[in-house]
Structure formats: C-alpha cells, structure tokens
Amino acid sequence: MTNENEQYADSLYKEDLDLIRVRETLAANGMPDISVAEGYGRLLTMLVAMSGAKQLLEVGALGGYSGICLLRGAGEAGRLTSLELKAEYAEVARGNVEAAGFGQAVTFKIGDGKASLEQLKAEGQQFDFFFIDADKEGYPVYLEYALALATPGAVIVGDNVFLRGRTMNAARVGPAIQAVRAFNERIASDERLLSTVLPGYDGLAIAIVK
C-alpha cells in the first residue's frame, strides 16, 4: 500500500527492468509481493554508496529485490551475504541477482537467520551494512547480532517497523508487534547508535554504529 506522496515520488523514476523481473518472478513462483518499497530500495542503494560499505548482510532475501538494491550501491568490491529461511526463495533471489549482474557478489545462507548469524559470529565475520527484513519476531535478536558483527560506523537498517499501523496500536500485543516495538525502542535509545525512523511507506529504521 502506497499513499499519494509515495506514488508521486515513485512515478518520477523510469522503469527498472531488473526490479520488474523480481516482481514477475515472485508472481510466477507464487511468492508474496513483499519486497522493500521502491523508494526505500533506492534509499538502500544510496545509503550503501554514501557509507562506502562493501561487506553487506541482509536477513530476508525473498526474490532478491533488496539484494540488488544493496549491491548496486557497493560497486565492484561489494559482497552481499543474504540470509533466507526458504531454499526455494533463495534460488529465485539467486537467479534475479545474477540476471542483474551481481552473481559473483552474493552468497546465500539458507535456514533460520539467527542460526546463520551465530555461525557468522563464530567465524569472526564482520559487516559494514545490515538490512533486517525477515520475521518480525526476530528483529531484536537480529539487531543484537548486527551490533556484535558490526564494524565501527556500520549502518543498520530495519524495514516495516510500523507493521501497517499495528506497532502504534496499543490494543495489539502479539509477539511480532512487541518484538518490533522493542526493536524500535532499542534503535532510538541505544547509546551506541545514531538513528532515525523514517515514517514513509511502512516505516524504516536507520542507525549508524558509533
């Protein structure tokens, strides 16, 4: 769901064939059309480019839309580790990331993102950009891992932090909603982070590790 402002902003940009392909393959494979919003996809590219990040990590690959946006910002030296629960989704993402010209730059890790992050931590891997966009109940844990795996100055971005209004609805107390509230509060108050929450689309949290 996009509002008039978002639709206007999106209408300014020409068709993006690599991203159209992602949406087509989602439909063709019966996958949900829940890629990051167009404007936030462009913002991911900009944030990666502006920060100079090269070692990128995303939690939640789906069909590769955000992966393509992230890698576009990082240039030739960019490397993306993409964590995805479902092997069949990762295969669709792999095809789309390859078709966009980034096949050599991406590594998919299949399974629960928390287990993959624990493995990356045990291997001593570090990243300078994190995009958290998977199961909402996992957001606080994903943030904890991002802080543990972050280089100084790393950027941490979390999508859908409004949960289409459920985050702000005090009557809603389900585990995913409480987890996203905890994530947002931590983003705003953790003294190790500089942060903001953008209210467009479904809400995007952006933080820099000091």
Ligand SMILES: C[S@@+](CC[C@H](N)C(=O)[O-])C[C@H]1O[C@@H](n2cnc3c(N)ncnc32)[C@H](O)[C@@H]1O
């Ligand atoms: C909102 S979609 C990701 C969209 C993607 N970031 C994009 O913008 O193109 C969420 C994805 O997270 C995956 N997911 C759900 N639970 C997960 C988990 N525990 N670990 C890793 N991935 C998970 C889902 O299978 C789905 O592909």
